Amino acid sequence: MNESAAGRPLPAPLRPIERLGGLSIDVVQSLGRFGRFLFQAVVLAFVPPFKFGRLIDRMHFIGFRSLIIVILTGGFTGMVLGLQIFLTLSRFGSEAFLGPAVALSLIRELGPVLCAVFVTGLAGSALTAEIGIMKITEQIDALTVMALSPMRYLVVPAIVAGLITFPLLTAIFDVVGIFGGYLVGVELLGLSPGTYFGEMQNFVDWGDIMTGFWKSLSFGIIVPWVCTYKGFYCGHGAEGVARATTQAVVLSSIVILVWDYFLGSVLP
Amino acid sequence: MIRVENLHKSFGGQPVLRGVNLAIATGEIMVIIGRSGGGKSVLLKHLLRLLRPDSGRVAVDGVDITRLRGAELDRIRSRYGVVFQGGALFDSMTVFDNVAFPLREKSRYSDQEIRQRVEEKLQQVGLSRMGDKNPAEISGGMRKRVAIARALVTEPEIVFFDEPTTGLDPILVNTIHHLITELHRTFRFTAVMVSHEIPEIFQIGHRVAMLHNGVIVETGPPEAVQSSSNPVVQQFIRGEVESTAVPQDRGVTVGGRA
Numbered sequence: 001m002n003e004s005a006a007g008r009p010l011p012a013p014l015r016p017i018e019r020l021g022g023l024s025i026d027v028v029q030s031l032g033r034f035g036r037f038l039f040q041a042v043v044l045a046f047v048p049p050f051k052f053g054r055l056i057d058r059m060h061f062i063g064f065r066s067l068i069i070v071i072l073t074g075g076f077t078g079m080v081l082g083l084q085i086f087l088t089l090s091r092f093g094s095e096a097f098l099g100p101a102v103a104l105s106l107i108r109e110l111g112p113v114l115c116a117v118f119v120t121g122l123a124g125s126a127l128t129a130e131i132g133i134m135k136i137t138e139q140i141d142a143l144t145v146m147a148l149s150p151m152r153y154l155v156v157p158a159i160v161a162g163l164i165t166f167p168l169l170t171a172i173f174d175v176v177g178i179f180g181g182y183l184v185g186v187e188l189l190g191l192s193p194g195t196y197f198g199e200m201q202n203f204v205d206w207g208d209i210m211t212g213f214w215k216s217l218s219f220g221i222i223v224p225w226v227c228t229y230k231g232f233y234c235g236h237g238a239e240g241v242a243r244a245t246t247q248a249v250v251l252s253s254i255v256i257l258v259w260d261y262f263l264g265s266v267l268p
Numbered sequence: 269m270i271r272v273e274n275l276h277k278s279f280g281g282q283p284v285l286r287g288v289n290l291a292i293a294t295g296e297i298m299v300i301i302g303r304s305g306g307g308k309s310v311l312l313k314h315l316l317r318l319l320r321p322d323s324g325r326v327a328v329d330g331v332d333i334t335r336l337r338g339a340e341l342d343r344i345r346s347r348y349g350v351v352f353q354g355g356a357l358f359d360s361m362t363v364f365d366n367v368a369f370p371l372r373e374k375s376r377y378s379d380q381e382i383r384q385r386v387e388e389k390l391q392q393v394g395l396s397r398m399g400d401k402n403p404a405e406i407s408g409g410m411r412k413r414v415a416i417a418r419a420l421v422t423e424p425e426i427v428f429f430d431e432p433t434t435g436l437d438p439i440l441v442n443t444i445h446h447l448i449t450e451l452h453r454t455f456r457f458t459a460v461m462v463s464h465e466i467p468e469i470f471q472i473g474h475r476v477a478m479l480h481n482g483v484i485v486e487t488g489p490p491e492a493v494q495s496s497s498n499p500v501v502q503q504f505i506r507g508e509v510e511s512t513a514v515p516q517d518r519g520v521t522v523g524g525r526a
Contacts, residue, residue, distance in 0.1 A: 134359075137354055137359075138354060141316075141352065142350065145345055146373070147341075147374065
């Protein structure tokens with residue numbers, strides 16, 4: 001390993017620099033491959049033949065299967081928000097602002113981010129595992145030698161399905177969360193329903209909704225992109241698939257948070 | 269005609285193919301033998317153009333496929349049928365859908381015609397009642413036969429078999445070999461088979477090539493290979509243990525990881 005291009009071992013003091021150089025090249029290569037992967041998928045998404053059957057299947061896989069977890073987590077997130085914000089606002093006598101506080105937190109930030117993270121854990125990891133197993137059992141090679149593009153069958157439908165289902169799942173998460181906040185704030189803690197929804201209407205505008213929408217749309221690309229990429233380039237055997245699945249969930253979650261911060265700072 | 273010329277391939281600096289030369293005539297059954305880790309699967313992946321060589325060429329009817337991309341490569345692959353080692357059946361589909369898949373995706377046949385062709389192929393491999401099963405519900409031997417049916421349903425000109433009988437009992441090994449011989453007699457495809465099954469493959473192969481240490485060390489009709497004076501060939505055929513003949517690159521797999 002520790003050899004120069006001419007084949008001679010490098011002097012010991014230079015070896016860390018060589019290792020750093022090798023690591024840098026690996027990182028740049030991986031980033032290039034990662035970017036090219038999405039580029040190819042985007043190009044194929046506009047070139048027929050379109051695989052509508054696969055798209056419906058992926059929408060079911062990502063969207064419908066995640067519905068229960070999105071409703072459950074959305075509801076409890078709204079309830080926790082309702083309780084904590086009510087207790088905080090009551091110190092200042094401003095409980096009337098519970099509705100807008102819950103709604104803005106959910107619509108602008110927590111809805112898109114938490115929903116994307118939960119869907120990553122549920123559907124994203126399954127996507128990586130499924131494609132990883134297809135790779136190690138030569139099913140992807142089988143598609144290739146049938147002169148069929150694995151990218152068109154496995155990646156494009158997942159990304160398009162993510163684009164469609166993530167905003168819908170986020171909307172459901174937001175609505176259920178707002179009703180979770182209502183349950184705690186109005187039904188348990190005694191705030192008036194008119195105040196809860198009335199103030200919400202006064203403070204939440206289209207700009208907030210569009211911010212959440214753009215975030216969920218971008219997460220709908222990021223999660224299938226990362227998860228299918230990790231499945232496609234997973235290592236050998238069961239261990240390789242397991243490692244790829246873990247990496248997909250961790251990397252997706254990190255990219256979601258970084259991208260959320262970036263969008264939060266550029267969107268109104 | 270498939271012609272492999274001076275093919276070299278290394279993974280992570282470890283040479284696996286060191287100048288393979290091989291000619292496969294149209295319509296013949298060519299069996300490639302050799303020790304595990306000797307590069308047979310790597311060679312097969314080059315014939316399928318799943319891998320690109322470091323140097324050398326693979327020509328199919330005079331066309332160098334190592335340089336092809338996109339539609340031109342797809343045209344060559346449309347002439348292929350492949351039986352993978354583990355079958356590579358799609359888990360999410362039934363046996364019938366697996367066999368029908370290439371026709372649904374690549375042909376203009378009606379649903380009725382596809383059904384007819386798939387049922388015919390399943391019958392030829394002795395699985396006419398198994399169409400509704402999932403791959404996980406059938407035995408290893410049946411999975412191999414489904415894979416053969418899927419590879420042949422498009423009536424390809426060239427069929428590749430990657431160790432089609434590995435892991436099967438002797439009766440099933442003979443059944444699969446008999447099936448391949450029968451199907452070849454009917455459809456006259458060119459067959460390239462990677463196998464370890466000594467001596468059975470000498471009965472079905474028209475020619476045999478032995479790959480050792482990344483080069484073809486013997487090629488010829490089965491009788492000629494069996495009577496070869498090459499000690500490496502004799503050692504392999506007899507299954508003798510001899511430390512000097514252990515390949516240096518044993519354990520190297522595609523991707524360069526042992």
